[in-house]
Amino acid sequence: xxxxxxxxxxxxxxxxxxxxxxxxxxxxxxxxxxxxxxxxxxxxxxxxxxxxxxxxxxxxxxxxxxxxxxxxxxxxxxxxxxxxxxxxxxxxxxxxxxxxxxxxxxxxxxxxxxxxxxxxxxxxxxxxxxxxxxxxxxxxxxxxxxxxxxxxxxxxxxxxxxxxxxxxxxxxxxxxxxxxxxxxxxxxxxxxxxxxxxxx
Amino acid sequence: xxxxxxxxxxxxxxxxxxxxxxxxxxxxxxxxxxxxxxxxxxxxxxxxxxxxxxxxxxxxxxxxxxxxxxxxxxxxxxxxxxxxxxxxxxxxxxxxxxxxxxxxxxxxxxxxxxxxxxxxxxxxxxxxxxxxxxxxxxxxxxxxxxxxxxxxxxxxxxxxxxxxxxxxxxxxxxxxxxxxxxxxxxxxxxxxxxxxxxxxxxxxxxxxxxxxxxxxxxxxxxxxxxxxxxxxxxxxxxxxxxxxxxxxxxxxxxxxxxxxxxxxxxxxxxxxxxxxxxxxxxxxxxxxxxxxxxxxxxxxxxxxxxxxxxxxxxxxxxxxxxxxxxxxxxxxxxxxxxxxxxxxxxxxxxxxxxxxxxxxxxxxxxxxxxxxxxxxxxxxxxxxxxxxxxxxxxxxxxxxxxxxxxxxxxxxxxxxxxxxxxxxxxxxxxxxxxxxxxxxxxxxxxxxxxxxxxxxxxxxxxxxxxxxxxxxxxxxxxxxxxxxxxxxxxxxxxxxxxxxxxxxxxxxxxxxxxxxxxxxxxxxxxxxxxxxxxxxxxxxxxxxxxxxxxxxxxxxxxxxxxxxxxxxxxxxxxxxxxxxxxxxxxxxxxxxxxxxxxxxxxxxxxxxxxxxxxxxxxxxxxxxxxxxxxxxxxxxxxxxxxxxxxxxxxxxxxxxxxxxxxxxxxxxxx
Numbered sequence: 001x002x003x004x005x006x007x008x009x010x011x012x013x014x015x016x017x018x019x020x021x022x023x024x025x026x027x028x029x030x031x032x033x034x035x036x037x038x039x040x041x042x043x044x045x046x047x048x049x050x051x052x053x054x055x056x057x058x059x060x061x062x063x064x065x066x067x068x069x070x071x072x073x074x075x076x077x078x079x080x081x082x083x084x085x086x087x088x089x090x091x092x093x094x095x096x097x098x099x100x101x102x103x104x105x106x107x108x109x110x111x112x113x114x115x116x117x118x119x120x121x122x123x124x125x126x127x128x129x130x131x132x133x134x135x136x137x138x139x140x141x142x143x144x145x146x147x148x149x150x151x152x153x154x155x156x157x158x159x160x161x162x163x164x165x166x167x168x169x170x171x172x173x174x175x176x177x178x179x180x181x182x183x184x185x186x187x188x189x190x191x192x193x194x195x196x197x198x199x200x
Numbered sequence: 201x202x203x204x205x206x207x208x209x210x211x212x213x214x215x216x217x218x219x220x221x222x223x224x225x226x227x228x229x230x231x232x233x234x235x236x237x238x239x240x241x242x243x244x245x246x247x248x249x250x251x252x253x254x255x256x257x258x259x260x261x262x263x264x265x266x267x268x269x270x271x272x273x274x275x276x277x278x279x280x281x282x283x284x285x286x287x288x289x290x291x292x293x294x295x296x297x298x299x300x301x302x303x304x305x306x307x308x309x310x311x312x313x314x315x316x317x318x319x320x321x322x323x324x325x326x327x328x329x330x331x332x333x334x335x336x337x338x339x340x341x342x343x344x345x346x347x348x349x350x351x352x353x354x355x356x357x358x359x360x361x362x363x364x365x366x367x368x369x370x371x372x373x374x375x376x377x378x379x380x381x382x383x384x385x386x387x388x389x390x391x392x393x394x395x396x397x398x399x400x401x402x403x404x405x406x407x408x409x410x411x412x413x414x415x416x417x418x419x420x421x422x423x424x425x426x427x428x429x430x431x432x433x434x435x436x437x438x439x440x441x442x443x444x445x446x447x448x449x450x451x452x453x454x455x456x457x458x459x460x461x462x463x464x465x466x467x468x469x470x471x472x473x474x475x476x477x478x479x480x481x482x483x484x485x486x487x488x489x490x491x492x493x494x495x496x497x498x499x500x501x502x503x504x505x506x507x508x509x510x511x512x513x514x515x516x517x518x519x520x521x522x523x524x525x526x527x528x529x530x531x532x533x534x535x536x537x538x539x540x541x542x543x544x545x546x547x548x549x550x551x552x553x554x555x556x557x558x559x560x561x562x563x564x565x566x567x568x569x570x571x572x573x574x575x576x577x578x579x580x581x582x583x584x585x586x587x588x589x590x591x592x593x594x595x596x597x598x599x600x601x602x603x604x605x606x607x608x609x610x611x612x613x614x615x616x617x618x619x620x621x622x623x624x625x626x627x628x629x630x631x632x633x634x635x636x637x638x639x640x641x642x643x644x645x646x647x648x649x650x651x652x653x654x655x656x657x658x659x660x661x662x663x664x665x666x667x668x669x670x671x672x673x674x675x676x677x678x679x680x681x682x683x684x685x686x687x688x689x690x691x692x693x694x695x696x697x698x699x700x701x702x703x704x705x706x707x708x709x710x711x712x713x714x715x716x717x718x719x720x721x722x723x724x725x726x727x728x729x730x731x732x733x734x735x736x737x738x739x740x741x742x743x744x745x746x747x748x749x750x751x752x753x754x755x756x757x758x759x760x761x762x763x764x765x766x767x768x769x770x771x772x773x774x775x776x777x778x779x780x781x782x783x784x785x786x787x788x789x790x791x792x793x794x795x796x797x798x799x800x801x802x803x804x805x806x807x808x809x810x811x812x813x814x815x816x817x818x819x820x821x822x823x824x825x826x827x828x829x830x831x832x833x834x835x836x837x838x839x840x841x842x843x844x845x846x847x848x849x850x851x852x853x854x855x856x857x858x859x860x861x862x863x864x865x866x867x868x869x870x
Contacts, residue, residue, distance in 0.1 A: 031431070087349065094355070
């Protein structure tokens with residue numbers, strides 16, 4: 001799961017050479033892909049294009065190969081290939097077309113925890129040592145803005161985090177939840193410190 | 201294919217510590233996403249180990265449930281709420297963190313324990329490198345938010361260099377191999393040497409430009425959250441699932457309805473509706489007039505067909521039906537271009553005084569069917585065997601390209617409303633709703649100025665497949681049409697706006713359904729627009745009149761929209777009552793295929809508006825057991841094509857579904 005964002009117009013215009021062959025990978029359009037911004041860029045940037053192809057899932061190398069075969073002549077007639085996709089898509093195209101300059105039109109942003117289609121859940125940081133059993137199913141690493149593991153920092157006011165007023169205090173949520181399932185005694189035990197080796 | 205292992209069982213001792221004061225456990229496990237879909241059930245190693253492990257340690261195992269995509273809160277919160285955890289003191293969840301968090305939020309009465317650790321897809325903790333894409337390839341991306349591929353010949357220095365250096369070689373490589381050794385003592389190629397070689401091939405002068413240093417502040421959490429929340433809001437608007445395909449309506453949206461040139465011959469199919477095929481009422485050599493009935497049937501579920509021109513019947517022969525792609529009988533008429541009207545084409549007299557039965561009879565005699573594409577005879581819908589309280593007029597037109605209904609609402613608002621009033625009178629409904637997507641503001645305005653007290657216009661945020669009956673009813677009225685049932689079962693009759701217009705024409709003008717408004721658009725279309733076309737007009741005429749060049753090897757012709765429209769491999773066919781448009785679209789780079797294997801990315805589950813699990817249809821197809829799809833509710837599928845559209849493996853799900861339905865139906869008959 002990833003999120004893509006269009007690069008700045010100035011940055012792209014300095015590297016694009018005309019004519020360019022444009023590939024828009026819209027497979028993740030329903031997730032997060034700046035379709036309208038890309039179209040606007042292509043309209044206003046006045047770059048000569050040999051063709052604009054809208055396709056999806058070029059991260060699948062088989063599909064990328066089919067695309068490069070189908071548009072062989074258009075590609076060979078272009079100086080650049082501009083790919084609007086995540087970093088995977090750009091790399092799978094550039095691996096196929098070694099002697100062409102492949103330009104990445106987007107920046108890829110990292111989001112924690114990627115699953116299926118929706119970016120709706122953002123609350124697992126894949127720490128490799130799940131704490132949810134001790135904390136009533138609320139993750140202290142993501143729900144607490146300071147990722148504290150040993151309880152409240154003391155900075156919360158009226159249940160709101162001091163870092164962001166829009167965020168509820170994660171540890172207060174944890175406490176309430178544990179109260180509900182009568183497990184508050186869990187808070188008195190020792191907590192395992194985070195072992196970053198588990199990430200390896 | 202790469203295995204995206206997302207979680208692993210916690211160490212034995214840790215599990216025992218977690219469960220130390222509990223004796224009976226219920227197990228919830230996620231069947232894992234992003235894996236080769238070869239087992240129907242989870243069948244992961246952990247599922248076998250765990251019950252045995254619990255038993256060996258004197259714990260009671262009260263039951264378990266395996267769920268698909270446990271993190272999908274829409275589906276699984278309902279399922280988890282319905283589970284009876286009786287006898288269990290705690291629930292153990294085997295899933296990644298997202299699934300565990302959902303279970304903990306949903307199961308309120310019992311403590312929920314994580315018995316698995318979620319592991320990152322990254323290869324080291326200094327960078328967020330992951331197998332990001334969706335296609336399970338080994339390619340990695342660090343999602344650094346400042347893509348360097350433009351200056352490095354498409355090879356990522358963050359991922360491919362062991363040290364993630366951005367400013368060139370460290371100097372430690374020997375013979376092109378990196379000095380850093382992997383866990384198994386393996387070495388990889390020096391990324392900067394690869395970059396240098398690539399750039400030399402490309403003769404790129406960029407080798408000496410200054411490089412941006414990495415800005416770790418760039419992918420700000422707040423920014424990403426804002427983006428993903430905005431996106432989530434858009435996706436979840438109105439109803440679960442669905443898509444936002446490219447609309448492509450701009451080319452024809454503003455084009456007023458114009459008449460399509462009269463064809464020299466028309467080929468009027470005797471089956472242009474759901475139900476019994478009509479018998480011809482004319483024979484070869486007969487002279488027919490404009491609006492004359494030329495085919496009818498005695499069956500209740502059927503609709504007569506009429507001649508759309510005046511002239512002479514040349515023959516009655518088999519012709520290709522554009523919707524079912526089979527040959528059916530058709531009446532071929534040579535047009536004399538006089539349009540001599542048949543005596544039956546005259547307005548009904550004293551319309552106000554007509555009884556319900558008389559009105560329904562007119563609608564039947566004039567051959568009115570649903571013009572949204574399904575072609576169900578309208579007179580059948582108007583004789584409901586159950587009480588109906590709501591008339592829902594469908595003006596959504598959620599298919600890309602199509603704009604005919606939009607123009608009908610703008611240009612024939614008064615007639616549409618009169619047609620609706622006739623339908624209201626027949627059905628005796630209490631409320632009438634006209635549902636229009638918010639991408640048609642003009643149509644909304646036109647309808648609002650015409651509506652009477654009992655008719656409300658409801659504007660819906662556009663999303664495909666908004667116009668599907670069941671989705672629309674749920675959205676506008678909040679009523680669920682159960683699988684296998686029809687709108688009538690929840691007291692609703694749904695009709696398309698164009699159908700309302702043809703009802704008006706039938707009653708107030710006496711014109712039978714012999715012409716309809718269609719959108720012609722797409723690639724290579726020189727005269728895109730909304731045309732009033734006579735039924736029976738050959739497809740060739742349309743291609744010749746509106747397109748620069750007929751479909752070439754890269755484009756294909758579809759009757760209807762690009763999502764649900766029917767591919768026309770042959771142009772030897774003609775316009776029927778159910779033709780909503782003729783469009784040409786680019787052939788897909790990768791054609792959907794029934795043979796590809798599923799990677800369980802779960803996108804089809806997220807997109808299905810009927811809340812089904814389309815991935816199982818692909819699974820049963822791969823096992824050659826299409827009849828098994830019955831247990832996955834294939835009958836409830838509305839064939840909107842959302843799953844096929846979003847499938848990351850390009851599996852031809854729609855054709856699998858249609859075939860399964862046929863097999864299951866034929867099995868039931870036998």
